Amino acid sequence: MSDQKQSSGLPAWVMYILGPLFMVGGFWVSVNVTHGNIKSLEEQGIPLDPGKTLAVIGVFLILFKVIESFYIMPLRDAIGTRNSDLESTFSEAENLRTQMADLKTDYERRLAATEADAREKIQAQIKEAQELRKTLMGEASAKADELVKRAQDEIAQERDRALAGIRLHVANLTLQATEKILSENMDNDRNRKLIDEFLDKVEVPTA
Amino acid sequence: MSGLLQTGLTLLASAEESHGEGGHHGTSFIGLFVYLGLTLLVLFVLLQSAKMGFKDRVFTRKTTSWFEQVYLFVEGMCVNIIGPHGRKYTPFIITFWLVIFVSNAVGLFMASTPTADLGFNLGMALISIGYVQWEGIGTNGVFGHFKHFAGPKLGLAMIPITLMIFVIEIISEAIKNVSLSLRLFGNIEGGHLAVEAMNKLGEPFYIPIGFFLLPIKVLTVVVQALIFTLLTCVYISLVTHHEEEHHDEHALEPTHA
Numbered sequence: 001m002s003d004q005k006q007s008s009g010l011p012a013w014v015m016y017i018l019g020p021l022f023m024v025g026g027f028w029v030s031v032n033v034t035h036g037n038i039k040s041l042e043e044q045g046i047p048l049d050p051g052k053t054l055a056v057i058g059v060f061l062i063l064f065k066v067i068e069s070f071y072i073m074p075l076r077d078a079i080g081t082r083n084s085d086l087e088s089t090f091s092e093a094e095n096l097r098t099q100m101a102d103l104k105t106d107y108e109r110r111l112a113a114t115e116a117d118a119r120e121k122i123q124a125q126i127k128e129a130q131e132l133r134k135t136l137m138g139e140a141s142a143k144a145d146e147l148v149k150r151a152q153d154e155i156a157q158e159r160d161r162a163l164a165g166i167r168l169h170v171a172n173l174t175l176q177a178t179e180k181i182l183s184e185n186m187d188n189d190r191n192r193k194l195i196d197e198f199l200d201k202v203e204v205p206t207a
Numbered sequence: 208m209s210g211l212l213q214t215g216l217t218l219l220a221s222a223e224e225s226h227g228e229g230g231h232h233g234t235s236f237i238g239l240f241v242y243l244g245l246t247l248l249v250l251f252v253l254l255q256s257a258k259m260g261f262k263d264r265v266f267t268r269k270t271t272s273w274f275e276q277v278y279l280f281v282e283g284m285c286v287n288i289i290g291p292h293g294r295k296y297t298p299f300i301i302t303f304w305l306v307i308f309v310s311n312a313v314g315l316f317m318a319s320t321p322t323a324d325l326g327f328n329l330g331m332a333l334i335s336i337g338y339v340q341w342e343g344i345g346t347n348g349v350f351g352h353f354k355h356f357a358g359p360k361l362g363l364a365m366i367p368i369t370l371m372i373f374v375i376e377i378i379s380e381a382i383k384n385v386s387l388s389l390r391l392f393g394n395i396e397g398g399h400l401a402v403e404a405m406n407k408l409g410e411p412f413y414i415p416i417g418f419f420l421l422p423i424k425v426l427t428v429v430v431q432a433l434i435f436t437l438l439t440c441v442y443i444s445l446v447t448h449h450e451e452e453h454h455d456e457h458a459l460e461p462t463h464a
Contacts, residue, residue, distance in 0.1 A: 026236075027236060030236040031236070046325060046389075047324075047325055047326075048325050048326055048329065049236065049326040050326070051236060051326070052236055052239050052324065052326030052327060052330065053326045053327075053329045053330040053333065054330070055236070055240070055330070056243075056321075056326065056327050056329075056330025056331065057330045057333060057334055059243065059330075060302070060306075060330065060331065060334050061334075063247075063302060063306070064298065064299060064302050067254070067298065067301075067302045067305070068298035068302070070254075070258070071254045071257070071258060071274075072278070072297070072298045072301065073298075074258060074261050075257075075258075075261060075274060075275065075278055077261075078261040078262075078266075079275065079278075082264060082265070082266075085264060
């Protein structure tokens with residue numbers, strides 16, 4: 001990591017000392033040193049001042065460290081911070097996504113369980129209702145049958161009672177009529193027997 | 208404040224004057240440092256402006272975004288050319304890139320610029336090649352580094368050939384300084400001279416013909432910064448890639464066995 005953080009080379013303090021020395025030395029060379037070859041080069045259109053070269057080396061020795069320390073390293077740190085921020089944001093988003101997926105799965109599972117439970121309860125209620133209905137229907141049917149039977153019995157009793165009453169009344173009327181017609185008492189056992197026999201013949205048989 | 212401004216203007220005027228007097232003889236020492244100071248002023252204003260946006264979570268400031276793009280571009284170049292360990296050379300390479308780029312850009316609006324001075328370019332080239340040698344020695348050791356200059360092992364009978372290769376390689380290393388510095392000097396100073404010459408052609412008609420060279424000069428601004436840094440990366444790669452190759456060879460050994 002340190003290999004990537006710092007460029008290799010001389011330590012900063014050495015460069016900060018060497019830089020000004022080179023610059024001053026370069027200025028001195030530029031002012032005081034003249035060489036035939038340099039003049040010859042200059043005459044050929046290639047101007048070369050070794051003093052400038054030395055001074056520029058000095059400037060760059062300082063410049064490398066200044067730019068690296070004050071601008072490159074902060075930029076690297078800023079980019080690193082930004083990248084780690086983005087990575088943490090992405091990882092947080094990923095965690096949230098996983099949590100959401102888990103919650104969704106749990107919700108779906110619970111929903112399915114609730115639906116199954118509700119369906120089971122509804123089915124049980126329906127079954128219970130059907131059984132109750134069957135029981136009630138059976139009871140109602142039995143009670144209705146009993147009521148019908150009782151009514152039929154009462155009707156039959158009433159009919160028999162009415163028929164007996166009518167029969168007695170008709171016999172009495174017949175005897176009274178006959179007694180009046182014949183002006184004699186016809187109310188003896190033999191006549192009553194005759195009337196009954198007659199009525200048995202004319203009586204419509206009941207279903 | 209006005210005194211400082213007056214001093215600055217005087218220095219700039221003297222720099223312009225020395226350049227004008229000297230013509231192709233280059234700027235004076237003071238003139239060079241006036242232009243270099245101007246270049247560094249522009250550079251540090253831009254960098255300081257960029258630094259003000261470092262606190263933002265997302266770099267919305269223009270200069271910050273620009274600096275980040277330059278940094279990522281140079282870092283990518285270092286990693287692609289030198290290898291994964293090339294990332295540690297990014298500050299070194301980006302300093303060259305920024306100084307050359309800003310200096311060239313300043314030269315578009317001024318009579319001269321530091322990169323139009325051979326002494327300045329030679330200084331950068333010496334640092335570049337010196338750093339390459341430093342890294343080569345650091346990676347391979349003194350003997351290992353200089354052994355590479357002797358070429359492949361040819362046996363005792365071929366010692367003269369080995370010596371000849373060694374001398375040629377040493378000269379080649381020295382010439383790299385010349386090629387790096389002269390290329391940049393030639394392109395930038397040549398551009399200035401071409402503009403001046405074309406302007407002289409248009410002087411009778413009051414037409415600045417040299418202005419039409421501006422697109423080419425803008426291209427040169429970027430390309431020359433790129434070439435200098437790219438070649439430095441290549442040189443660093445040449446002296447530091449052996450270690451990785453050996454690692455790769457060791458990694459491949461079991462498969463060969």
